[in-house]
Amino acid sequence: MSMLSTTAVASHSARNDCWIIVHGKVYDVTDFLDEHPGGSKIILKYAGKDATEAYEPIHPPNAIIDNLPLEKHIGTVDPSTVVKVVKQLTEEEKRRQALLANRPSLDEIINLHDFEAVAKVVLPDKAWAYYSSASDDEITIRENRAAFQRVWFRPRVLRDVSVVDWSTTILGQKSSLPVYISATALGKLGHPDGELNLTRAAAKHNVIQMIPTLASCSFDEILDAAQPGQPLFLQLYVNRDRSITKKYVQHAEKRGVKGLFITVDAPQLGRREKDMRMKFVDDGAGAKVQENMKVKKDEGVARAISSFIDPSLCWDDIPWFRSITKMPIILKGVATPEDALLAYDAGVQGIVLSNHGGRQLDTSRSGLENLIDIVAALKTRGPWPNPKFSVFVDGGVRRASDVLKALALGATAVGIGRGFLYAFCAYGQEGVEKAFRILGDEFEMNMRLLGARTLKELTPDMVDASALHSHVGLTPNDNLYSSVYQPLRTAQFKDGAKL
Numbered sequence: 001m002s003m004l005s006t007t008a009v010a011s012h013s014a015r016n017d018c019w020i021i022v023h024g025k026v027y028d029v030t031d032f033l034d035e036h037p038g039g040s041k042i043i044l045k046y047a048g049k050d051a052t053e054a055y056e057p058i059h060p061p062n063a064i065i066d067n068l069p070l071e072k073h074i075g076t077v078d079p080s081t082v083v084k085v086v087k088q089l090t091e092e093e094k095r096r097q098a099l100l101a102n103r104p105s106l107d108e109i110i111n112l113h114d115f116e117a118v119a120k121v122v123l124p125d126k127a128w129a130y131y132s133s134a135s136d137d138e139i140t141i142r143e144n145r146a147a148f149q150r151v152w153f154r155p156r157v158l159r160d161v162s163v164v165d166w167s168t169t170i171l172g173q174k175s176s177l178p179v180y181i182s183a184t185a186l187g188k189l190g191h192p193d194g195e196l197n198l199t200r201a202a203a204k205h206n207v208i209q210m211i212p213t214l215a216s217c218s219f220d221e222i223l224d225a226a227q228p229g230q231p232l233f234l235q236l237y238v239n240r241d242r243s244i245t246k247k248y249v250q251h252a253e254k255r256g257v258k259g260l261f262i263t264v265d266a267p268q269l270g271r272r273e274k275d276m277r278m279k280f281v282d283d284g285a286g287a288k289v290q291e292n293m294k295v296k297k298d299e300g301v302a303r304a305i306s307s308f309i310d311p312s313l314c315w316d317d318i319p320w321f322r323s324i325t326k327m328p329i330i331l332k333g334v335a336t337p338e339d340a341l342l343a344y345d346a347g348v349q350g351i352v353l354s355n356h357g358g359r360q361l362d363t364s365r366s367g368l369e370n371l372i373d374i375v376a377a378l379k380t381r382g383p384w385p386n387p388k389f390s391v392f393v394d395g396g397v398r399r400a401s402d403v404l405k406a407l408a409l410g411a412t413a414v415g416i417g418r419g420f421l422y423a424f425c426a427y428g429q430e431g432v433e434k435a436f437r438i439l440g441d442e443f444e445m446n447m448r449l450l451g452a453r454t455l456k457e458l459t460p461d462m463v464d465a466s467a468l469h470s471h472v473g474l475t476p477n478d479n480l481y482s483s484v485y486q487p488l489r490t491a492q493f494k495d496g497a498k499l
Contacts, residue, residue, distance in 0.1 A: 002075035006050075006082055013048030015040075019074060021050040022064055026074040032067070050077075057127075057188040060218045096122060106427055106434050112398045112419040113480040115435065118426040119190065120484060127189035128486075129278045131421060134358035135270030138488055140366070141358025143471070144396030145481050147366035151405045152464040156451030165454050166400075166443040170413045171259045171328050171349070171390060173231035176206040177439060178403055178455055182394045182415030183235035183261070188216030190425030196225045197424035201432035203227040210261060210415070211252075213237040219248075223255050233259040235332065237266065238317075240310040246324050253325050260325060261352065265333025267311035270360040273488060318346040330390065333360075335370055337377035340391075344381055350390030350412070357395055357417060367393040368406055369468050375410035385410070398481070400442030404450065408458040409465060 004026055012019035018030045020043065033040035046054060055064070065073075089097070099122050109115060120128055134141035168178045181202060187194030194216040195209075202209045203226060210233040211222055219234075226232060234257045239245045249260060321329055328349035333356060334340055343351050353367035353374060371393055378384060378391070393406045394415030403414045423431035452458050 003078045004075045005078050009077065010048040015044060015047075018044065018047045020046050020048075021077055022052050022055050024077050024079075026077060027064055027068055028072045028074055029068070031072070057216055058186055060215060062218050092124075096124065103426065106430060109427075109431075109434055109438075111438060111480070112416075112423070112435060113484060115419070115422040115426050115431060116484045119422040120486070123190055123425055126278045127425070129274040130186065130189060130272075131184070131418065131425070132486060133272035133274035134362070135272055135360055136362035138358065139363050140355050140361070141396075142485070144355070144358055144366045144368075145398070145478060146396075147368045147468060148396060148399075148402045148405060149478060150465075150467045150470065151368070151409075152467075153401075153405075153450060154462050154464055155449055156462065159451045159453065161448040161451065161453055163453065164444055164447040166440070166447060168413060168455055170208055171233070171330075173208055173258050174206065175208050175231075175413070177436065177443070178407060178413045179397075179439065180208040180233065180392075180413060180415055181210055181420050182417035183210045183212035183215075184417040184421045185212050185214035186216050187421070187424070190421065191428055193217075193424075193428065195222055197429040197432055198420060199225045199230075199232075201424075201429050201436065203230050205433060205436040207436055208233060208258075210235050210259075211257070213263075219252065220255070231258050233257065233261055234327075235261045235263060237263055237308070238310045238313050239308050240312075241308075242310075242320075249321075249325050249327075253327050257327060259330060259349075260321070260327045261330045261332045262321065263332045263356075264313065265335070265354065265356055265360050266309060267313065269309075270356070270362070272359055274486070277489075315342060315346060318348065322347060330392070334374070335364060335367075337373050340374045341377055341381070344378060344389055349388065350392065352392040352394060352415065353411075354392075354394045354415070367395045368409070371406060371409050371411060372465060372468065385412070400439050401446050403439075404443075404446055404452075404458060405463055405465075407455055408460055408463045410460070 006021075009019050009021060009026055012028070015033070016030060018033060019026055019028050021027075029036075029043055033043055036043055042054065043051070103118055103122065104114070109118075120132070123131070166178060167174070167176050169175065170178075170180060181198050187197070191197060195212070196217055198209050199222050201207075208231045209222075211219060212235050214237065215222065223232070234249075234252045236245070236249065239248075252260070318329075330350040330352060331343050331348055332352040333354050334343060334351040335353065335355065340351055351374075353370045355361065355364045355367065371391070375384065375391065378386065378389065390412040391410060392413055392415055393411045394417065397403060397406075397414055397416050398419055406414050420432055420435055423435040425431075427434065447453070450458075450462060452462065
């Protein structure tokens with residue numbers, strides 16, 4: 001590869017001759033413009049320039065390397081020709097820095113809702129919109145939370161609860177909590193270290209992290225940050241090119257990943273309107289070559305990173321996955337007893353009752369509500385609990401009491417995604433560690449008050465789930481959640497005028 005000056009790169013700034021710089025390397029993206037999932041406009045804005053700052057938060061480091069043919073890898077930028085520009089902070093950036101400096105101290109954070117409240121204030125608007133958004137009318141994301149309030153405890157008393165133990169084993173891996181870190185994408189939108197905050201905190205507290213396919217950090221970067229023997233799972237979006245998927249899965253297994261969670265509820269990503277509306281906010285005049293272009297601006301970050309996902313994925317593919325890996329295979333996104341039984345019969349090792357954090361099919365039921373019917377169906381296949389088949393639940397979990405309700409109703413363990421994401425957005429690695437400690441304190445208190453000394457002592461008769469299927473009722477308002485939730489808005493007039 002040749003060494004090029006920035007002046008030489010700048011001469012390739014036309015739509016029919018477009019080079020960009022990413023991490024000091026020069027790439028010819030001319031033929032890729034119309035294929036880019038996020039559209040050509042964002043690339044053309046950086047035609048002939050360094051695009052690293054825009055590229056890094058929403059792409060894994062190796063994305064451009066893997067997606068461009070080698071002949072499009074032009075060379076390396078000559079460092080002596082790079083003019084270092086002192087970036088002037090915008091008023092918005094100055095405001096955010098001031099807010100970060102005035103955050104509540106970690107000592108003042110006493111629950112997972114607090115992390116979300118801080119993250120909402122300190123995150124850039126685009127990051128908050130991407131992380132917090134859900135599909136359509138956002139009914140399901142709210143239902144995920146509300147479902148837990150419709151399950152009531154039936155505590156047992158006069159049991160010796162001087163010692164309680166909430167540790168467990170998940171897919172054969174020891175965990176200090178009956179909770180794993182569920183996959184959430186694009187961590188660097190919220191913190192420069194992205195998913196590495198989770199990896200480092202999980203190592204210190206013996207919690208299992210699920211690595212997202214769409215992480216901002218590369219897979220190997222995350223594995224390199226892990227401690228020897230640290231258990232990690234992998235969330236997989238299946239690529240249209242199955243050879244890429246096979247290579248990725250087998251590389252993960254070689255590097256010691258202990259479980260493969262295949263996302264099955266996303267043949268197409270849902271319409272996440274908060275995220276989509278952010279694309280209407282033009283972040284600059286753009287490059288000259290963009291003038292008079294027809295640009296579809298309402299796709300949002302989610303669509304920009306997900307065009308590779310294969311919508312043809314089906315039950316017939318499960319034997320192929322079983323043939324390419326010895327890792328336990330879990331299907332993430334199961335929502336009905338019928339599909340739970342198909343998964344069991346297909347020979348996988350478990351399922352996640354998930355609706356993708358409310359980001360896919362709106363008005364789909366919560367994983368907690370589905371748990372009752374699915375456990376009943378699985379009991380028809382043999383003894384329960386089944387040591388060879390795990391049932392996980394995610395969506396809306398903010399308290400240890402939520403986890404205990406799911407475990408009592410038959411879940412093996414529970415995934416928390418946004419709760420830990422907001423913790424590092426607000427406070428980095430220390431925030432995630434504090435979140436683990438908060439949950440630990442809650443587990444200790446709740447298990448004592450419930451009369452369960454170990455997780456095995458959690459039984460269905462310790463909860464009253466009779467109201468779970470009633471979607472309209474006199475459930476007390478969840479004030480903490482409601483104070484953070486940002487309602488959807490309709491299209492806005494320009495210049496501040498209101499509809």
